[in-house]
Amino acid sequence: MTLFKVLAYAKGFKRQAMWASTCSVVNKLFDIAPEILIGIAIDVVIQQEDSFVAQLGIVEPKNQLFLLGLLTFLIWLGESVFQFLYLKNWRELAQKIQHRFRVDSYSHIQNMDMAFFEDQSSGRLTAILNDDVNQLERFLDVGANDILQVLTSVVAVGSVFFILSPKLALLAFTPIPLIIFGAFFFQRKAEPLYTKVRSMAGKLAAAINTNITGIATIKSYTKEQHERQRIHAISDQYVQANQAAIKVSAAFTPVIRMAILMGFLATFVIGGLDTLNGNLAVGAYGVLVFLTQRLLWPFKNLAVTMDLYERGMASARRILNLLNQPITIRSSDHDKRIQLSGEIQFNQVQFTYPNQAKPAVDAINIHIQAGQTVALVGQTGSGKSTLIKLLMRYYRADQGNLCLDGHEINTIHLNALRSQIGLVSQTTFLFNDSIFANIHYGNPDADEQAVYRAAQQAEAHGFINQLKDGYNTPVGEQGTKLSGGQVQRIALARALLKNPPILVLDEATSAVDNETEAAIQKSLLTIGRDRTVIVIAHRLSTVVNADCIYVMDQGHIIESGSHTELLEKKGRYQSLWAIQTGQIKSPE
């Protein structure tokens, strides 16, 4: 059951939960007490010197009333204090639990395999981390307290009823099984409806998120109207899912109200007749009539609580589902944390993406000595970036093995591996922060001078200094306030600041102009001297200096050698070179 899983998750907060529960129960007891005092007061004014209080030793009716007044004051004070305490404690608890759920789910998502992200939309994940966690918080905020207080009322008021009139107690309690049965019936009906609501909320968030990310494309294709209609349709489905749930939840309260009315009428009329016949004291009748309200009325809140409960559990199921997604690429304490020199060996490596029929790379044999600069070239889709993803251990090779410094990659601790590879990927991502912060991300221990040096090596220092705010310039979301070439140079500086033994540049300078690229090449000659560099580029002028160039085609390496050797071979590389240098025209 989802609730138990949520409670198991909240284990660490047991003490606070116990304290909060105690406060809820005490508050409810104080809440019920004034009704009993009213009954006793009626008894005092009617019976005077023969009243119940008089039997306790206070004979003077005035004094009896003063005592009752003082008790009422103390009870109200106690009720207020414990209301403050239960509200504070339940809310704090709800905050802590939602915080733990959110941070744990975020942390779990971060560690998920790359394959997981291919099937997910960022909007859906955001909806789980935000909306679903908030929904759960809303239930924890008030739901647990409501349930506890209803139970307290039933036990406390029930006891008073049975003491005063067992016959009326039975009548007043008649609606309760009906209400509980109704609540379970409602829960069964509402559960699938709320699951649908949460799933539609995720779909809607995903659609909005995608559109905002792709706003430039929407504008350039003047698709605003079309996209508005699409979002309208999804939002409409969300509304309809909610309406179906609302219909069920709205029907619950009136049904409970009618059940409560039956119990109330029974006490009201039958208790009244008993009082007229002298079988029940007037004060006791007063207490019972007021207490019937106290007993049954909280059940009305059960509808709201059940509603919150269903919404909360639908959200909890989504969060727990996410937390239960297995992580296959992970490290253990046994994995090696070694200092890499930069030697990389692919041995007969084959890899097929999940749900794909054809391998993206096959029979790959590459041996890169530490300190070498190698290049991967070839048609788009030939498998170059896939080799890098295997090197980063975003995916695991299906066949063959990949070794670094002679150690099989799967035996190296993930943090040790990734922290020693500087990757500037095709899809450069900058954080919505200043240029300085983005470069500094590469090595948080680096000082200011090191950041400037990295920027100089990446040919970024010059343009950054020309910006009004220099290194403090905000880059905008995903670097939108900068040009493509500027973003690439900042990403390069970030990777250089990391100073890794292996540097991977996957189309890292594709957006910079030829002149800047030539300058970057020059810096790379120096940078590459004491590390392994893997360069992927379509522009072959970028790779001419590489120690070895691997030409890929449809997942295979079809040629390898230095620039001169490959030209002499007169194979694929030579024809690509001829096209790029304008010696021959590219095929139509």
Ligand SMILES: Nc1ncnc2c1ncn2[C@@H]1O[C@H](COP(=O)(O)OP(=O)(O)OP(=O)(O)O)[C@@H](O)[C@H]1O
């Ligand atoms: N996440 C993925 N899921 C399924 N197939 C993928 C995925 N990523 C890449 N592929 C497929 O794997 C093959 C190799 O892709 P890869 O990105 O390695 O090519 P590439 O040589 O780097 O191309 P480009 O020069 O365009 O960057 C392609 O057919 C591509 O469609």
